[in-house]
Amino acid sequence: MIQTISTRPFSDQRPGTSGLRKPVSVFQQPHYLENFIQSVFDSLADEVKGATLVLGGDGRYYNREAIQIILRMAAANGISRVVVGQGGLFSTPAVSAAIRERGAAGGIILSASHNPGGPDGDFGIKYNIHNGGPAPEPLTERIYERSKKIDRYFILPPTPIDIDTQRTFQLETMTVEVIDPVTGYAALMQRLFDFDRIRELFASGFRMRFDAMHAITGPYAKVIFEKLLGAPAGTVINGTPLPDFGGGHPDPNLTYAAELVKMLNSPDGPDFGAASDGDGDRNMILGRNFFVNPSDSLAILAANATCVPAYREGIVGIARSMPTSRAADRVAQALGVQCYETPTGWKFFGNLLDAERITLCGEESFGTGSNHVREKDGLWAVLFWLNLLAVRAQSVENIVRDHWHRYGRDVYTRHDYEGLDSEAASALMDALRQKLPELPGTKHAGMVVSAADDFAYVDPIDGGRTEHQGLRILFADEARIVYRLSGTGTKGATLRVYIEQRETAPEKMETDAQILLRPLIETADILAGIRERTGRDHPDVIT
Ligand code: G1P
Ligand code: ZN
Numbered sequence: 350m351i352q353t354i355s356t357r358p359f360s361d362q363r364p365g366t367s368g369l370r371k372p373v374s375v376f377q378q379p380h381y382l383e384n385f386i387q388s389v390f391d392s393l394a395d396e397v398k399g400a401t402l403v404l405g406g407d408g409r410y411y412n413r414e415a416i417q418i419i420l421r422m423a424a425a426n427g428i429s430r431v432v433v434g435q436g437g438l439f440s441t442p443a444v445s446a447a448i449r450e451r452g453a454a455g456g457i458i459l460s461a462s463h464n465p466g467g468p469d470g471d472f473g474i475k476y477n478i479h480n481g482g483p484a485p486e487p488l489t490e491r492i493y494e495r496s497k498k499i500d501r502y503f504i505l506p507p508t509p510i511d512i513d514t515q516r517t518f519q520l521e522t523m524t525v526e527v528i529d530p531v532t533g534y535a536a537l538m539q540r541l542f543d544f545d546r547i548r549e550l551f552a553s554g555f556r557m558r559f560d561a562m563h564a565i566t567g568p569y570a571k572v573i574f575e576k577l578l579g580a581p582a583g584t585v586i587n588g589t590p591l592p593d594f595g596g597g598h599p600d601p602n603l604t605y606a607a608e609l610v611k612m613l614n615s616p617d618g619p620d621f622g623a624a625s626d627g628d629g630d631r632n633m634i635l636g637r638n639f640f641v642n643p644s645d646s647l648a649i650l651a652a653n654a655t656c657v658p659a660y661r662e663g664i665v666g667i668a669r670s671m672p673t674s675r676a677a678d679r680v681a682q683a684l685g686v687q688c689y690e691t692p693t694g695w696k697f698f699g700n701l702l703d704a705e706r707i708t709l710c711g712e713e714s715f716g717t718g719s720n721h722v723r724e725k726d727g728l729w730a731v732l733f734w735l736n737l738l739a740v741r742a743q744s745v746e747n748i749v750r751d752h753w754h755r756y757g758r759d760v761y762t763r764h765d766y767e768g769l770d771s772e773a774a775s776a777l778m779d780a781l782r783q784k785l786p787e788l789p790g791t792k793h794a795g796m797v798v799s800a801a802d803d804f805a806y807v808d809p810i811d812g813g814r815t816e817h818q819g820l821r822i823l824f825a826d827e828a829r830i831v832y833r834l835s836g837t838g839t840k841g842a843t844l845r846v847y848i849e850q851r852e853t854a855p856e857k858m859e860t861d862a863q864i865l866l867r868p869l870i871e872t873a874d875i876l877a878g879i880r881e882r883t884g885r886d887h888p889d890v891i892t
Contacts, residue, residue: 644761
């Protein structure tokens, strides 16, 4: 019995860098979630009617309620089958893998990624297409346009649906399949990596801590590390997904994963540390007393790809988001393959992966991935590092330092100013944009500006053009400052300043990035008037 409910549009349902992300209270407004889901179904009509969808989320507050509503709407909209993770749980990369494996039309992921959860936290929805990747811009635009006009949605009457038992059942004409969200993903990882080698590494006494940050990767990590790879119980910490992530910020960086960082910095700490975010697509890699910058991580994985069974034949190309350091470019050059520079956001890698132009891709924001799915993949990156550590039998720090000695070091930092007044932040960017044409040829901190622009991208596969993706100031000697406003924050504006400089002198390999980059950090402030315009004298997060 399908109900048609009349509704009216909300004005704020434009999907951002990673879907629609808002405070929970916004999603709890009557019809809000329903409108967005119906806009997705209406925009896809022919593609999803009679098709299979994958559904799950990172377990945050409102996940369970949203799953119930979406199942009732999917049945009312003529979807033929929905594959849902038991308990409504599914990591983002595992949804991507499941869409591909089952030939599904797409998937719906419920997550606000690394944003805090709980009744006062954030919630989010993302639609992924048949290749397993985030909806490309023309589709998100269509969904947004539809959301501005919507006046009705279709839904089954309220009825509790059991999503906690693995089984297959009918919801009117739709089949619902509740599956274990871990099994298929773990099997995929076993096909990609040398589990025997990694098992030997653990058996030899190698010690690791994986921090799931009370988010989705806990169940995956326990099966993969502690069961399949024989790591001792307790290797995975904060391994039970909680609706509010234990009150924390499920973002694996030096600020929010402080507990893990402390363990790795203690005298009898483990050899290797890693963490993932709310929905399991990000990764942070740590050695003893050593942080691996995500830009370096991408370059190192690329340089060592042939250590891993899945990439034994070599890689066809690499892509990195524009603000990611140019460390990967050096490796691509050495390998004789192309390195593509895309706007921020995973969706830009999809076309390159589908066209087999690239094998690996990554972002400075703790995102790394490959052609095995169409999302970044936190546990995949951790397993890649483990495979590397097992084969090279060196410490994390030594692997990174060897890499710098060979390719040079792209010293890198990102400074985030969070919760800024939106108008002040836009004014800062506008003023700097105006100033860009005057910058080439001027000298700052002893370096001459060679070029300055507002980054635009033309997709080499479909020709689509994306503009205003960050203000770049390039210096001679391969130093660079990039400014962009975040597209994922939900409170005020977040200004991200990305600063990098190339060093090849051996004595510069040991020095801390913040020290090496100090003059350029100062320059970044002066050129954009950060202190003056925002009233802040230091960033909230330094990576
Ligand atoms: C941030 C990251 C970006 C990433 C996105 C989704 O977006 O900077 O690299 O793709 O989260 O995880 P931003 O807030 O900068 O728009
Ligand atoms: Zn995420």
